[in-house]
Amino acid sequence: MGKLLAGAEKEVLVEIVRFTQKNGLKGAEGGWKDFLVLNDKKFGASVSDPKKRSKDVLLAFLKTFSKDFQKYFSKLVRRFNERSATVQFMKEFSDKLSPELKLVQLTAEHPEYRKNYNFPSYQEGWKVMREGKVSNFMNSTMLAVDCEMVLCHDGTEALVRVCVVDSNLEVKLDELVNPFKAVADYRTSITGLSKKDLKGVTCSLVDVQKSLKKILSKGKILIGHSLSKDLHALKFDYTQVIDTAYIFKYANLPTTASASLNSLCKSVLGYAVREEGEPHNCLKDAEAAMNLVLAKLKHGFNDPIEIARNNVVPESDKMKLLAHKIPVYLPCQELLKLFSGNPSIDAKNDSRIRDEVEKAFEELDGEETKDSSGRLQKSVLLKRDNGDVASFFVRKMAYGSRLNESELSKKRPPPPIEDVEPTKEDNDGDKHKKQRTDKKHKKKSKKSVAE
Structure with missing residues (x-):
């Protein structure tokens, strides 16, 4: 096993094991849980959280993978170290960071970041842009991206359109992309694209990756909403990012949840990106992501925002x-x-x-x-x-499939008395009532006897 992997911090090894779980990777002894069942006779897979396992156990599991995978794991360690160094650099020089870089830092500190931004870039077709020296990452130039994907017959998603705009909303890239494999569902209601739109299109994913690599040179910041999904579609591993799903606090959503781009734009920008039932527009979505970041930089939005929810279902x-x-x-x-x-x-x-x-x-x-x-x-x-x-x-998709207590009382009559389990208070009340009734009966019986 490589020295880099063996010398990694436990926190990094935990993330790599979770990465194998997320991507269904298996070593010579199967996946993570299979490995635990075989090697831990006491607990087996009942304690499967990698965080609760020792560094030695984590390393032993990763050692079951082929040498090629172990090389990739070592690359992951290097990227974790680079990211940690970048985060540390930003903390130490926070007073010198531009507002844009502070949003990069805010994105990286989000609890969902590590889970969603650990890309399977060991797979064929992926491109990785290395961070390099942390001092190089002081560029505040921003670009926003959005992608549309279709479902293919092999069960994977494929890129069919990509748009990139700069902070002035000038279009830097707008391409239809031929997936070059059989498409099962064009998802026209979402993508706005059909088979005829891609007829004659020659631009490939590789062409798009080359264009991205060129326009993102010198450490530019890439913006997007739930950007990790777009980077997955692009097969492009990049870390100098601002994710608009991560930089706002929500008053009425769980900590790990994020608002949709449309809902966020309604709450922050005061307009909807699209009307109900309207398909996505790749270019408008990229512009919306950029506008959200520009609004954040201008107005702060440090307090939690209320996300409007549309409960009207067609x-x-x-x-x-x-x-x-x-x-x-x-x-x-x-x-x-x-x-x-x-x-x-x-x-x-x-x-x-x-x-x-x-x-x-x-x-x-x-x-x-x-x-x-x-x-x-x-x-x-x-x-x-x-x-x-x-x-x-x-x-x-429908709301109201479960009635709350107030709705239940309106929808059905109260249950018969004999079906209700009596409470202690009911029992005590019944007891006192019975005592009063007994006294009345005694008085009546005495009166009858006297008569």
Whole structure:
């Protein structure tokens, strides 16, 4: 095992092990949990949080991977060290940092950053831009990017459009991209693109990567909303970033949750990027991300902001479940196995479809929670045909599928008295009432005897 990996801090090794879990990587003894089952007879995989394991155990697991993987893990260690050095540099010279670089620092300090910005750049087709010396990263020039992706037959997503604008909202890159493989779903309602739009397009992902590498030279700052998703689509590992999902505090969302670009623009900029049901516009979304950063730099927005929630659901969406955060390696054929039922339901029979949707959601085995908009969702685990386990969420698109207590009292009459479990107070009250009744009966009986 490389000296760099063996000498890494435990915190770094924890992140690398989590990286293997997220990407379904396996060594000679399987994945992380498989390794624990084989090598820890006492606890097995019951204590699977890498943070709760010793450095020696973490290293022993990483040692089960091939030499090529261990070389990549060493590169990850180097990148972690570079990032740590950059963060440390920013802390030490915080008074000299530009406002833009402080937002880069704020992004890197977000609790979700490490999880989402550890890219599988060991895979074929990925490009990595090295940080270099930390002193080089004092450039405050900003560019904003947004991408659109389609779903391919092999279960992966592919880039079909990319737009980049500068801080003056001048377009630096606007390209349609040919995925050069079979597309299963163009997601036209989201991307705004169809098969005919890509006819004759010759620009490839490699061409886009070359363009990005050129315009991002000299440590420019890259901006985007949930930018890690765009970088995944671009297969471009870059760390000098501002993620607009991370730089605002939300008054009515969980700590790890983020608002959608549209909702954030409504709350911060006072306008919506798109109307309800309108497809995305790649260029407008890149401009919106830049405008959010410019607004943050100008006005601060240091206090938590209230995110407006739209609880109006189109009638057609009330009869849908949405599976999201699906791993790209999960084929749709395996995903369909999660749902049973009759796929040939008459589309005109709305009530029956709603019943089937309710039933499908109820039958899912998973923890039920609410998303940031208040819709019910379940965290689902699906065992694949090859033995791997994929995790994702299935969400109800309709609101109000569970009635609260005040709604329940309006919808149904109170239960009969005999069905109610008496409380201690009820028992005490009944006892006193019985005593008063008994006294009355005694008085009546005495009176009857006297008469």
